[in-house]
Amino acid sequence: MQLEARMEAIVLGAKINGMLKDAINLPYQIVPIFVHASVDGDCVGSAASIAILLRHCGINAVIAMPELLPDNMDFLGLEEIVEYDTDKLISMANDNKIPLGIAVDCSASSRMGKMGEVYDVISDKLIVDHHKSSVLEGDGIWVEPEASSACEMVYLMLREYAYEFALPIESVITPDIAQCLLAGIVTDTGRFSYTNTKPSTLTASGELMNLGGAITPVCYNLFDRQTAGVTKLVGYALSKADLYVNGKLAITTVYNSDLIKYNADENSIGSIVSTLRDIDTVEVAFVLRELADGKVRVNIRSKSVFDCCEFAGNYGGGGHVRASGITFAKDNEVGDIDDIAKEIIEKASELL
Numbered sequence: 001m002q003l004e005a006r007m008e009a010i011v012l013g014a015k016i017n018g019m020l021k022d023a024i025n026l027p028y029q030i031v032p033i034f035v036h037a038s039v040d041g042d043c044v045g046s047a048a049s050i051a052i053l054l055r056h057c058g059i060n061a062v063i064a065m066p067e068l069l070p071d072n073m074d075f076l077g078l079e080e081i082v083e084y085d086t087d088k089l090i091s092m093a094n095d096n097k098i099p100l101g102i103a104v105d106c107s108a109s110s111r112m113g114k115m116g117e118v119y120d121v122i123s124d125k126l127i128v129d130h131h132k133s134s135v136l137e138g139d140g141i142w143v144e145p146e147a148s149s150a151c152e153m154v155y156l157m158l159r160e161y162a163y164e165f166a167l168p169i170e171s172v173i174t175p176d177i178a179q180c181l182l183a184g185i186v187t188d189t190g191r192f193s194y195t196n197t198k199p200s201t202l203t204a205s206g207e208l209m210n211l212g213g214a215i216t217p218v219c220y221n222l223f224d225r226q227t228a229g230v231t232k233l234v235g236y237a238l239s240k241a242d243l244y245v246n247g248k249l250a251i252t253t254v255y256n257s258d259l260i261k262y263n264a265d266e267n268s269i270g271s272i273v274s275t276l277r278d279i280d281t282v283e284v285a286f287v288l289r290e291l292a293d294g295k296v297r298v299n300i301r302s303k304s305v306f307d308c309c310e311f312a313g314n315y316g317g318g319g320h321v322r323a324s325g326i327t328f329a330k331d332n333e334v335g336d337i338d339d340i341a342k343e344i345i346e347k348a349s350e351l352l
Contacts, residue, residue, distance in 0.1 A: 029097050032064035032089055032122075036106035037113035038267055038297060038325065039065070041187030041222050043105035044073055045180040046128065046150040050102060051081050052177050053158065064089060064101075066113025070267050072221045076180055089118040102126045105150035105184075107143065111318075128153050131318055132309050148194075148201040151184025155204050175212025182213035187222055190274070195322060223271070230269060233262035237272050237287070244345055245352045247281030253288045253341055266291050270299065277301040283352060284308070286344055290337045294330030298344070306351060314347070 033051050035043035047063045054061035062083035069082055083089065092098050101122035107129045109116030119125075126140045130147040147153045155173070162172040173181070185205055189197045192205075209215060226234075233254070241252035252272065259266055266289055276285035284306040287299045298315075300308040301323050308324035317326030334340050 029060060029099055030083075030089070030092055031059055031061040031100050031102065032083065032098065032115075032118065033061060034064045034101060034103040034106070034112050034115055034119050035066070036111040037066045037327070039067065039070065039073075040270075041073070041218075042149045042151055042184035044069070044076070044078070045182075045184030045187070046104040046154045047102075048076065048078050048081065048180040049151070049154050049158070049177045050104065052174070052180070053172065055081065056174070064112075064115040064118060066115045067267075070265065072225050072268070073183075075217050075221045076183065077176070078180075086114045086118055089115075090121060093118060093121045098122055100124045100126065102128070104128045104154065106131070107141075110316075128157070132320060148196040148198060149184050149188035151181045151188070152201055152204050155181050155185075155208065170211060173208070173211050178208045178211040178213035179218070182208045182215060183218045183222060186215065186218050191219055191223060196320070226268060226271075227263070229262040230264045233258060233264045234269055234272055234275075236262070237269065238275060241276055243279075243282070245349050247279070248283040248352045249345065249348055250276040250279055250282045250285040251288070251341060251345060252276065252286075253337055254290065255337065256290045256292055259289075259292075266297075273299040273301045277303060284348060286341075286348070288337050288341055288344075296328040296332075296337045296340055298326040298328070298340070300324045300326070306348070311348065311351070 031054060033047040035047050044063070051061040051063055062081055063078065065082050065084050069078065089098065101119055101124070103119065103125060106112060107127045109119040112119055127142065128150055129143045130145060130150055130153060131143070132145045142153065144153055158172050158177070159169060161167070162169045182205060185201060186192070189201060192202065236258065237252045237254050241250055243250050254269060269287070269289070273285050273287040276282060276287070283304070284300065284302040289297045291297060298317070300312060302308050303322070307321050309319050309321050312318055312324035312326045315326045315328070317324055319325055328334060328340055334343050
């Protein structure tokens with residue numbers, strides 16, 4: 001991966017430099033950085049890193065957030081660079097005040113929630129993604145499925161940017177950027193426990209720590225921190241999980257009424273699916289969440305055989321081989337959350 005990654009990183013680093021030369025840092029212009037819905041540490045960390053760098057260069061860059069930033073990411077201090085107003089960005093795009101859009105950790109507007117509407121009306125785009133389900137080619141597109149995370153890719157890009165333009169690395173990857181990049185790498189490697197953790201991943205993480213990234217608050221906030229209500233909900237969801245195919249498949253459901261009862265945010269229960277996968281007999285685990293708007297989100301995690309990305313792709317989802325997701329619209333063809341669970345059990349069982 002390293003040679004190809006270096007070349008792609010140089011290309012995108014040069015494009016960022018070109019942005020500066022084109023003087024797009026006029027106060028009435030804005031550069032949105034797009035992330036996927038159901039945000040996590042990797043998409044937010046990579047977007048924030050690019051946004052902070054551009055802001056250091058005088059460019060009005062923002063994270064185009066499709067939902068509220070989760071409480072467990074408040075330690076990153078990103079409030080001032082987050083934009084939630086879709087109508088504002090669409091209006092600016094129509095007035096030619098958005099010269100460029102950058103997508104990280106995703107490449108399709110369908111995965112960007114309400115911000116996908118903005119992404120679709122922007123003509124010039126850069127894409128940095130590591131999802132197997134993203135099959136894209138073209139100038140300004142870097143898709144690297146072998147990378148542990150979008151944040152590791154952005155780290156390489158910023159490192160090459162500093163090298164190509166003879167800048168001290170600490171002037172490009174500042175402590176706040178190092179913290180954001182470390183958060184994304186730690187998220188997508190499961191604290192360096194997933195199979196996507198390579199020696200280069202550990203090297204990058206060590207360098208980010210030397211540049212000011214602190215791993216202890218990252219691990220606590222993104223993995224261990226949770227409210228009493230969420231703790232109770234996790235326990236409840238795990239207690240009613242079912243096992244199928246001689247214990248190889250684990251599944252549980254969380255209803256919107258459960259989220260309300262335990263005062264839990266819909267994005268705060270990601271640990272459930274990993275806990276189910278860690279059962280000794282389980283190869284693949286599914287957690288279905290019913291949201292307030294009627295949608296159903298499905299988190300999928302596997303150990304060594306089951307291809308989560310391929311399975312998710314059958315329902316319009318995607319992600320990685322060992323970790324993927326699906327979002328079912330309220331008016332989907334399968335039915336409600338219980339019908340979706342039955343469908344998943346049937347189809348996944350055939351693959352085990």
